[in-house]
Amino acid sequence: MPKWFLRAAVVCAVMFVLSPFVIANADYESTMGLVQKIFYYHMPSAWMFLVAGIVCGVASVRFLISGDPRHDRTAWAAAEMAVIFGVVTLVTGPLWARRAWGTYWVWDARTTSSLVQWMVAWAYLILRRYGGPGSDKLAAGLALFGVANVGFIYISVNYWRTIHPATTVVPKLPFTMGFPLWYCVASFTLLFVLLLKMRIRLEEQRATLDSLYLSLDEQH
Amino acid sequence: MIRLAWLILRKDLTVEVRSGEIAYTTLFFAVTCVLVFAFALVREGRPPEDGAAGILWIAIAFAGNLALGRAFERERQAETLRALLLAPTPRPAVYLGKLLGIVVLLAGTEAILVPLIALLFQAQLLAHPFWLSAILAAGTIGFAAVGTLFAAMLVRARSRDVLLPVLLYPITVPVIIAGVRGTAALLQPQFEGDIVRFWFALLIAFDAVFVTLSLWTFESVMTD
Numbered sequence: 001m002p003k004w005f006l007r008a009a010v011v012c013a014v015m016f017v018l019s020p021f022v023i024a025n026a027d028y029e030s031t032m033g034l035v036q037k038i039f040y041y042h043m044p045s046a047w048m049f050l051v052a053g054i055v056c057g058v059a060s061v062r063f064l065i066s067g068d069p070r071h072d073r074t075a076w077a078a079a080e081m082a083v084i085f086g087v088v089t090l091v092t093g094p095l096w097a098r099r100a101w102g103t104y105w106v107w108d109a110r111t112t113s114s115l116v117q118w119m120v121a122w123a124y125l126i127l128r129r130y131g132g133p134g135s136d137k138l139a140a141g142l143a144l145f146g147v148a149n150v151g152f153i154y155i156s157v158n159y160w161r162t163i164h165p166a167t168t169v170v171p172k173l174p175f176t177m178g179f180p181l182w183y184c185v186a187s188f189t190l191l192f193v194l195l196l197k198m199r200i201r202l203e204e205q206r207a208t209l210d211s212l213y214l215s216l217d218e219q220h
Numbered sequence: 221m222i223r224l225a226w227l228i229l230r231k232d233l234t235v236e237v238r239s240g241e242i243a244y245t246t247l248f249f250a251v252t253c254v255l256v257f258a259f260a261l262v263r264e265g266r267p268p269e270d271g272a273a274g275i276l277w278i279a280i281a282f283a284g285n286l287a288l289g290r291a292f293e294r295e296r297q298a299e300t301l302r303a304l305l306l307a308p309t310p311r312p313a314v315y316l317g318k319l320l321g322i323v324v325l326l327a328g329t330e331a332i333l334v335p336l337i338a339l340l341f342q343a344q345l346l347a348h349p350f351w352l353s354a355i356l357a358a359g360t361i362g363f364a365a366v367g368t369l370f371a372a373m374l375v376r377a378r379s380r381d382v383l384l385p386v387l388l389y390p391i392t393v394p395v396i397i398a399g400v401r402g403t404a405a406l407l408q409p410q411f412e413g414d415i416v417r418f419w420f421a422l423l424i425a426f427d428a429v430f431v432t433l434s435l436w437t438f439e440s441v442m443t444d
Contacts, residue, residue, distance in 0.1 A: 064440045112393075119390040126386055132378030137441045141373055145366065145391050148433060152394035152426055156401075159418060 001201065009194055015187040019180075026180040035099040038092050040180050044188035045088035046114070051192065052082035053117055056124070057147030060140035069207065072136050075143055077199035079124040081192060086118035109158035113150050120146035221313045228304070228317025232291070233324065242290045243325060250283035250329050251336065258340045272343030273403035276333060277359070277396055283329050284363055285385050287322060288371040296375050305442060315368065315438040319431075322364040330356050348406050351416055355406070358423035359399035362430060366391050369434040373441050398422045 019040075029036035056078035063071035093111065094104040105111065120142070127139045173181060236243055257275045261268050295301035304314055334352070338345040345352060370387050374380040402419030405412050 064437065116390055116393050123387050123390055127377075127383060130379050131374075131383060132376075134376055138370075138373040138377060141369065141437045141441050142387055142391070144433065144437060145430070148429055149391055149394065152422070152429075153397070156394050156397045156422055159422075 001198075005194070005197065008190060012187065012190040012194055015183070015190065019184055019187055022180045022183050025176075027174065027176040029177075032099055035096060038096040040184045041188075042089060042092040042096060043181065044185040045085045045092065047185065048188050048192045049082055049085040049089045049114065049117070052078045052085055052196075053121070053147065053150070055196070056082060056121070056143050060143035063140045064137065064144065069136075072140065073200050073203040073207070074196075075140060076128060076203060077196050079121050079128075079139075079143070080199060081196055082121035083118065083125060084195070085188075085192070086114070086121060089114060090118060109154050113153040116153050117146065117150055120149065221310055221316070224309045224313035225316035225320060228314060229320045229324070232317070232321035235294075236321075236325070241294075242287050243328065245290070246283045246287045246325065247329050247332060249286050250279045250333055253279045253282050254333065254336055254340065262340070267341040267343070270404055270407070272337050272341040272345060273400050273407060275341065276337050276345070276403060277399045279333055279337075280326065280330060280356075280360065280399075281363065281389070281392070281396060284322070284326055284360075284367060285388060287325050287329075288364075288367040288388075289381060289384050291318065291322060291325075291368075292371045292375045301375060311439045311442055312435045314442075315372070315435060318372065319361075319364055319368045319434075322368055323360055326360045326364060327357070330360065343407055345403075345407065348411065348416075351406055351420070352403070355399060355402040355416070355420055355423065358420060358427055359395050359402075362395040362423055362427045363392050365427060365431045365434050366395075369438060369441075372438065394426055395423065398426070 023037050023040045026037065026040070028034070056075045059071045059075035059078060062068070063075060093114075097106065098104050124139050124142055124146070127135050127142060131138060254275060257271075257278070258267075261271055261275075292301065295304065305311070334345050334356075337343060367384075367388050370391075371384055374383055374387075377383060398419045402416055402423070405415040405419065
């Protein structure tokens with residue numbers, strides 16, 4: 001592991017331990033009260049969920065073009081990140097929605113496209129796990145289609161019906177609410193980078209171990 | 221390239237006409253699906269409102285999955301896929317030929333499904349035949365474009381039978397949404413042209429993007 005990793009991990013842990021206090025000190029939103037504070041974890045994890053999907057898609061395309069296994073390892077790690085941050089997003093979202101919209105789940109553009117993106121990430125992992133040899137290229141193809149798909153789902157459901165708050169509210173937040181939000185965004189971004197790095201390193205070690213085994217077999 | 225795709229399509233259709241294996245099983249399965257829905261949803265002779273469009277597309281999606289799996293399984297068992305890929309043809313032509321074969325097969329299935337659903341669910345499916353066939357054609361091409369690529373990719377994978385629907389359905393969600401909404405708009409008492417045109421345009425855009433992507437990806441995933 002590089003030297004910065006441990007330091008960054010400590011910083012990330014401290015930031016997450018402090019985050020409840022930062023969020024507790026934020027102003028109450030006038031209509032929703034306490035429930036609105038879920039938003040400080042929901043939105044950063046949703047962003048990381050989206051970033052993970054983009055990283056996975058871009059790495060997959062580069063893998064399809066170059067065939068370099070490094071991109072494949074990045075794509076695999078990113079797909080796992082998408083599933084993890086997707087769980088946080090999809091659990092915190094309905095908790096907030098129960099209070100804000102009066103129901104846990106609504107088939108609106110953002111919720112639907114998030115759910116489908118999450119399912120594509122699962123499908124990617126299932127394919128990697130059970131697809132057998134050659135599944136790396138198939139999974140890269142799937143990731144490419146998954147990324148192209150999100151736009152279509154978004155447009156289709158948006159035309160159908162939408163009630164999710166737009167992201168345009170974010171720059172307009174007052175400082176007392178904006179600071180906790182950006183603090184959480186920074187914490188989640190750091191966590192994302194650390195987990196991704198750790199996961200890629202695990203795959204690198206596996207690849208090294210495999211090649212060592214192979215060379216050992218050749219010698220005997 | 222078009223000529224090569226046509227040759228592959230003709231080969232697939234000839235095999236199909238002689239054996240009838242995929243056509244009969246797919247059709248029978250699709251009809252069974254519709255009957256299951258009829259038993260589950262029609263109460264005292266009254267079908268659920270707005271249900272016909274959804275049932276039509278579910279039946280197409282299920283039957284399509286079956287046909288896609290089978291179409292490549294046959295090639296794999298006879299080792300003919302390797303021959304097809306070894307032939308001095310551009311890979312996209314192989315993809316295109318296979319895609320057209322699946323589309324023709326599904327079109328045949330739809331020709332039986334539409335009157336059956338119209339009858340069992342008392343839906344005015346045949347009120348706008350032009351728009352219905354346009355939406356069905358665009359939706360089927362989109363569904364089959366993704367399906368043909370995935371089925372071809374999975375030919376050599378382990379547990380391909382379960383993996384195909386797992387991969388196919390999340391990716392084809394927009395086709396199902398647009399197909400169902402577009403068909404449902406046709407069933408309204410007043411014809412809502414704008415809505416139908418929007419869904420049709422979305423399906424065409426989906427087809428264009430996914431066929432292009434598939435043609436590009438087919439080359440790299442089938443090489444090894």
